[in-house]
Amino acid sequence: MIRVAVVGASGYTGVELIRLLHSHPSVELACVTSRQNVGEEISAVFPSLAEQVNLICDPVDPGLVAGKADLFFTALPHKTAMDVVPPLLEAGKRVVDLSADYRLRDVNVYSHWYQEHTSPELLGEAAYGLPEFYREKIREARLVANPGCYPTSVALAMGPLLRHDLVDRHSLIADCKSGTSGAGRSAKVGSLFCEVNEGFKAYGVGAHRHTPEIEQTLSEVAAESVRVTFTPHLLPVSRGILATCYAGLKSDMSTSDLREVYREAYSGEFFVRLLGEGVMPDIARVRGSNFCDLNVVSDLRSQRVVVCASIDNLVKGAAGQAVQNMNLMLGFEEALGLTGLPVFP
Amino acid sequence: MIRVAVVGASGYTGVELIRLLHSHPSVELACVTSRQNVGEEISAVFPSLAEQVNLICDPVDPGLVAGKADLFFTALPHKTAMDVVPPLLEAGKRVVDLSADYRLRDVNVYSHWYQEHTSPELLGEAAYGLPEFYREKIREARLVANPGCYPTSVALAMGPLLRHDLVDRHSLIADCKSGTSGAGRSAKVGSLFCEVNEGFKAYGVGAHRHTPEIEQTLSEVAAESVRVTFTPHLLPVSRGILATCYAGLKSDMSTSDLREVYREAYSGEFFVRLLGEGVMPDIARVRGSNFCDLNVVSDLRSQRVVVCASIDNLVKGAAGQAVQNMNLMLGFEEALGLTGLPVFP
């Protein structure tokens, strides 16, 4: 049994990590930390864990917790993660960091979209934790930067088109919609039930910080720099992301042609499911699971391809992908502990 | 008092028409019809009307109901409307038809997307009931084809860009999201609470029947034929449409430049509200009202404009716009009976 820890356990990603790790057959959850809840039972913070998870919240102090586990999941806000990850690595631990702090390889891009970086030397080392695209690098890594939820969905949706040079690189649009857990668990008026319920809106138009991350992955896949128009929206649901992606086709390809491209691209991937023709991905059909459902349609009238991808933002978009990365890092079977079916309805 | 009738009152558009007409100061709701509920109190079908609306459902029989009112709202499925509208017009009545049957001016386009048309001679006469674009024609019409919900949102969102030739006509994308009332009130598994709740998906990708209607309006505004990639999605809310529209800018225009275009375009329009810079339209902020909220952002990185428009699909997208059209046809003030504020939260 490998001992693992969740640093920053009192958010929604934290509790989802706990849920998945609790069911994992080869690791033991040995430590959880939370700034606001030091000394409290984690099951007092999240009654869903009652009687099943008996851990007291430690402070977010690498010196104090480093000895308690072999691998750490850091589920902290960006900037905060930068303070915690380096000392854990120095203590010889492996880290899956779920913040944005180690996702961008170019420190200037990071500092442009976020703030100054205090451990830029780790940017080159960190593996970008999208196993479907970077599996081998992840296996060797001591630090994995777990991808953002939107970037995961967009990369899986558009990657095959760019890898095979099927679309105009100046035509990429990602219209994305996320459940509200993506906004976190901090008390803000904008996240109140009555502000979100029965509502729907775009936010961060042309300015969301996941844009450079999306572009970094798609540029690597395309082997050429690409730009994306990215528009996130807030869905009145707890979980789920749907990415609806548009690109101009370079040649006349039918839906059937395009489906063949995706079938090949993901034929060996356990977690990526190309749905049957005409069955569009629905966030309700991946809820609670690590699957990414995809479908692709050729809109011949406008010479465009439309790709939809759905994931659970807390699983394949965060905690589940983190466990998938852990499995790779520890030499386990990649899907270990992640084979549960979606919870529907 | 002008007597009005709602033909097809047992759907969601029907009950919304009843709600709005009940509060209208210058008309009297004199008749409602329903195929399934003939002989029943309409308030037994919709308990929200209890004690306030005391009308028995008549059959959907133009001969029988023509004498009961001066103006008719036909809220029937397409194809069915074609059977009812001509006899009402022949009886000298005015009609606001909420179906798709008289929206497309070209009978071939209609028969391609729907089925054969049995009264094509009326297509040329019918006014397309989007007052912000076709006000004068509506005032004179005896038959108004009330626009579809998606086309209303997309036309108001993209119209100014095309009118002023600011965007590439081959670059138009409308990514639209609708509340579930748009799917109607018939008993289908796909509309069940548990199928829709906590879900979100695209449907009719590249094939939705509102596509030619959107293109007809935008082509008229552009004075040139345009094509649009249109993707509708199903939102787990009862009411509301958000249209997120994308187009390639012909020249570098800032958000501020674009906002000025929209401010001018809609300066005299009571129902179209350009929100403050940075405030994105939210369907929850127009619920129950006839407003269309808009905002526009320039994404200079990708040389694209993003326009969002929100409406209540049952009001500005159906019943409210129908009453707005009625007001114009009858010479009333255009906003009469429609000045209520959105119901938030």
Next chain:
Amino acid sequence: MIRVAVVGASGYTGVELIRLLHSHPSVELACVTSRQNVGEEISAVFPSLAEQVNLICDPVDPGLVAGKADLFFTALPHKTAMDVVPPLLEAGKRVVDLSADYRLRDVNVYSHWYQEHTSPELLGEAAYGLPEFYREKIREARLVANPGCYPTSVALAMGPLLRHDLVDRHSLIADCKSGTSGAGRSAKVGSLFCEVNEGFKAYGVGAHRHTPEIEQTLSEVAAESVRVTFTPHLLPVSRGILATCYAGLKSDMSTSDLREVYREAYSGEFFVRLLGEGVMPDIARVRGSNFCDLNVVSDLRSQRVVVCASIDNLVKGAAGQAVQNMNLMLGFEEALGLTGLPVFP
């Protein structure tokens, strides 16, 4: 036109008051106040008001705002209301207070459930603003204590049973369920979308502050002191209260007998609707309206009566009832500005 003001406009009750007063034909909304938003446009706080309500938030300062209106709605937290209401009355203004501060006639009961009262001399004067039970007193009042949302629903549900001495006074149970807007608009983790959505739970069991208010009204109706077991629950909806009330029948009464009692009790009441036999009140069927829907069933197997009442907690449970009270105080028709039908779906 009578000028009115909303003191404490940045909460959900505040924005609902604004919505109702905006449509009211005989008053002018002349002033709004908000502690947090002084100097801001109220439409910046609530974009639903955009372009329609052009008022800047004044501070919550009676000296400053007293001159701006003739009648004041105070929608403040309890305790805060006590600081504002007395100076407004002294300035010769009429006040409808939506807090709990003037609802309880017995200062000791108030101080037991809340805190010390700083203007107990007003408790005897204040009219309890449940028009169906205290209409005449309200007409004469300069201070009306607008009832709580739960107490409104329970009083209307159980009043007739107690007035006619039909039930055992030791057997009263009110199992109530409220939409989340009842929890207010302050940023608390417990009110976040993800904490409430797809959830349901009881809270304040045996200890909710609306208990003495319910008991006060029912005791007055019964002309004898009664106790009630009251259990509130939090519903994952924005608006609505359903009260399911239980009492032991003193004699064998059929559903039909009981319905006759309710029919008589509310025969002249515009806002109370006894639904048809077998049609149970649904909060979705009163949303946005001032109606209270009722139904009553005799459970002969257990010799109990079950009464259900549904209201919109923000309308009949707060802002709508406040306007109803204002209408009485100002000599208007009682339903003026409140005749809109529920917004369904």
Next chain:
Amino acid sequence: MIRVAVVGASGYTGVELIRLLHSHPSVELACVTSRQNVGEEISAVFPSLAEQVNLICDPVDPGLVAGKADLFFTALPHKTAMDVVPPLLEAGKRVVDLSADYRLRDVNVYSHWYQEHTSPELLGEAAYGLPEFYREKIREARLVANPGCYPTSVALAMGPLLRHDLVDRHSLIADCKSGTSGAGRSAKVGSLFCEVNEGFKAYGVGAHRHTPEIEQTLSEVAAESVRVTFTPHLLPVSRGILATCYAGLKSDMSTSDLREVYREAYSGEFFVRLLGEGVMPDIARVRGSNFCDLNVVSDLRSQRVVVCASIDNLVKGAAGQAVQNMNLMLGFEEALGLTGLPVFP
């Protein structure tokens, strides 16, 4: 590996059984049946199963499917189950029946609330599948009648009070609220998203068929016949039941005294969790899991006890409890395959 079958797989209970059995380490799902979907892939019916469950729907024909499995879950409507269960038993199979057909021991009670029974001889034999109360009988049974969702929640909530004779047996009230999946997956207007969303109402007041089942269990626990006033309500959520139960206390017991009773009653029960004092059960905190969360409060003012119990109606209220019963019947560890934590948020 024991082979199991789900008869009636196209409903919500069916797909939940498939989800749970798919993750179960000691059984193999070998067969699914569905009347409407014969010959279709079950993953075409439920895309959540895509690529993971590769089974074609067989017809609901005991002769045809009996050979395919060793133990059958029959998830059929009552009355239909009666046609299928006897031939399966005759073929030597074990059956967990999730319908109501074998839950009531008294055939007259069954025929009064349902219809004539065609295999009354099995009523005496069938074990009532509430393991916390009838574990030993279940272990020996070849036919287990899986309890209804409401009865499960009410029995676990009130059982300890009756077993220890702490409450007046004429005072029992169960005010229950269920998510919409309890209404099944058939296409009915009343189950449409727009009819349920943002709504809440009671139904079947004084007449719901779960009443005799609740009374049967509580009477057995009390060793005396008891009656219950039972009021079900429809919650606008997909999953979850909350039972709020009331009873008159025979003596002054504090919350702390009552909690001690419950702690003892369920000390060895893995799936029943008595929450910390003041933490009320929330359906969102058991979602997707087989737990039943409980809490109990003494309302000394009215000499009543209030007990709340929350379950996931599809898990502990149906499929999960069925698997728990299967585990007992097959000699597995009782919690095998059911230890997953709730999915929150």
